[in-house]
Amino acid sequence: MTTAAGASDAGAADTGAADGPARHPVLSRHYVRVLLLSVLLGIPIALACYFFVGLQHWLQHEVWRSLPAALGYDEAPWWWPLPALALAGLILAPIVTRMPGHGGHLPVNGLGGAPIGPRELPSVVLAALLTLPLGVVLGPEAPLMAVGSGLALLAVRRMRGAQDPRASAVVATAGSTAAISTILGGPLVAALLVVEAAGLGGAQLVALLLPCLAASAAGALVFTGFGEWTGLETGALTLPTLPPTATPDAGDFLWGLPLAALIAAALTLTRRFGRTTAAWTARGDTAVRTVACALAVGVALTAYALFTGRSPEEAALSGQETLAELAADPAAWSVAALVALLVCKGLAWGLCLGALRGGPIFPSLLLGAAAGIACAALPGLGTAPALALGLAAAATAVMGLPLCGAVLTVLLMGADAHDQMPLIVAAAVVAHLTTLALNRRLEAPKSPRPA
Structure with missing residues (x-):
């Protein structure tokens, strides 16, 4: 995940203090401001992601359940994917070739790549909302990370100190982590994505990990609470029922x-x-x-x-x-x-x-x-x-x-x-x-x- 790795050095350098027993880097004032900003950004990012995945889930239900039922089918007929995917291709083609950001990173490259900025974010949102519900065999995790990083960078650029690229890199990674934690069962998996992808240790690891944990925890809390309040289905990754289990032999x-x-x-x-x-x-x-x-x-x-x-x-x-x-x-x-x-x-x-x-x-x-x-x-x-x-x-x-x-x-x-x-x-x-x-x-x- 290049986003996390690219922010790794920034996570340590951004603290403005040397690693040592006298003064830990995460205790610097500048780093504390970055940490607090990450927590605050986790809340609006989670709300944005909530409506994003909720709308995507609703569109998916309309395409594959409601529309076939309106046409008299109990379920989507065998030929349904042909017009649906043709429409997805026709919608995506101009987004990929003409819009800034080209709809996001190619999924074959994983979740990595440079953080998606505010200018490129509209193409990612359009590509995800208009094509994924039509049957594209891909998940929402990469677009969600793009939404998180794009909104985080937009907020940072409107604040004092936005010229500091190191703080921007850390906050963008925290925004991505907050976004993806909403569908991966909470902040733990999202934070581990950052830890393993960055390949850091010691003070550098702590400096990058804390904003990601804080932002994703705040985001997951808001996402869960808002979901219970509204009752809107989001289609998060869960397995409510499992086969009978026993200790492996x-x-x-x-x-x-x-x-x-x-x-x-x-x-x-x-x-x-x-x-x-x-x-x-x-x-x-x-x-x-x-x-x-x-x-x-x-x-x-x-x-x-x-x-x-x-x-x-x-x-x-x-x-x-x-x-x-x-x-x-x-x-x-x-x-x-x-x-x-x-x-x-x-x-x-x-x-x-x-x-x-x-x-x-x-x-x-x-x-x-x-x-x-x-x-x-x-x-x-x-x-x-x-x-x-x-x-x-x-x-x-x-x-x-x-x-x-x-x-x-x-x-x-x-x-x-x-x-x-x-x-x-x-x-x-x-x-x-x-x-x-x-x-x-x-x-x-x-x-x-x-x-």
Whole structure:
């Protein structure tokens, strides 16, 4: 996550004091002002994010539930993704090619990149609100981080001292962290994103971490309280119901660790496909090729509906609702349906990574969970351990952060995570090592063949 890493040096330098026993950097007056500003910014950023994800969730419901019902369908018909994704491509093409900010960072590059400024923010908001509800296989996490950083920078630039780029970098990172904490179960996972991505220690780590923790805690509190008050659904990442759990045994580890490596390898190769898609889209007429990729996503989602006889909505969108349904009732899915979901949604996700706009994490969690549960029929592998290792492997492989991937899985598993903790951690470690090894092999320069 380049945003956090780019602010790392600023977090230490911004304090204006040397690290030592006589005066800790976070005790400087300038740093305390930055910390207080981060807390204050967390509140309006959380409110903005609340209405952002609430509107996105409402639009998604209208497109995939209300409109098909108004046309006489019980659910979205098999052909529904074709016009929906074509419209998404037509909307996104001018945003990507003509507006400042180009709709945000390419999702194949992860959550990183320079902070989105106020000038670029409108293109990100439009791309997310107008295309994600149409079925784009990406999540809201990257646009949310852009909203957080853009609003934070806008506030800083209107205050005295706005010329200090170091303070701006820290506050922008805190704003991004406050925004993403609203949908990742609170401030802990969001703060760990910063910690692991920045790769710091000692005083530098504390200097960057404290504003992010403070802003995300304030934002998460406001987000939760405002949600209970209004009752507006936001579609946050949660698993209300889980399969019956038990302590993992030897069979779960014997099956689970190779499966974690396989999931990590599959997701890494899919991201490589996304990079190929990004290169192809950038080489020619970007607008036309963006629409072509969106149409290809629609074809993949339609194929899922035709192969399985199920709703194409299960393979479309970010996947958090389908993930909750899968975790609540794994028996409702045949192995064939799960394999079709993996193939069709995986292909659609790879195309979206390289051509459309959104976040890469949410769809990968569904793919990891589906792969784990599809393999739960293996002798000796339980359903709950399979779900846990699939989530941990997918989160780690896509984020590249094993600690963050493990903690996110623990929060999703809730009370059941206590029994699954050893398997979750082991799966995250195996997935991270697999991803590193495969990326190194794929990126190694090829030696010329002898004549």
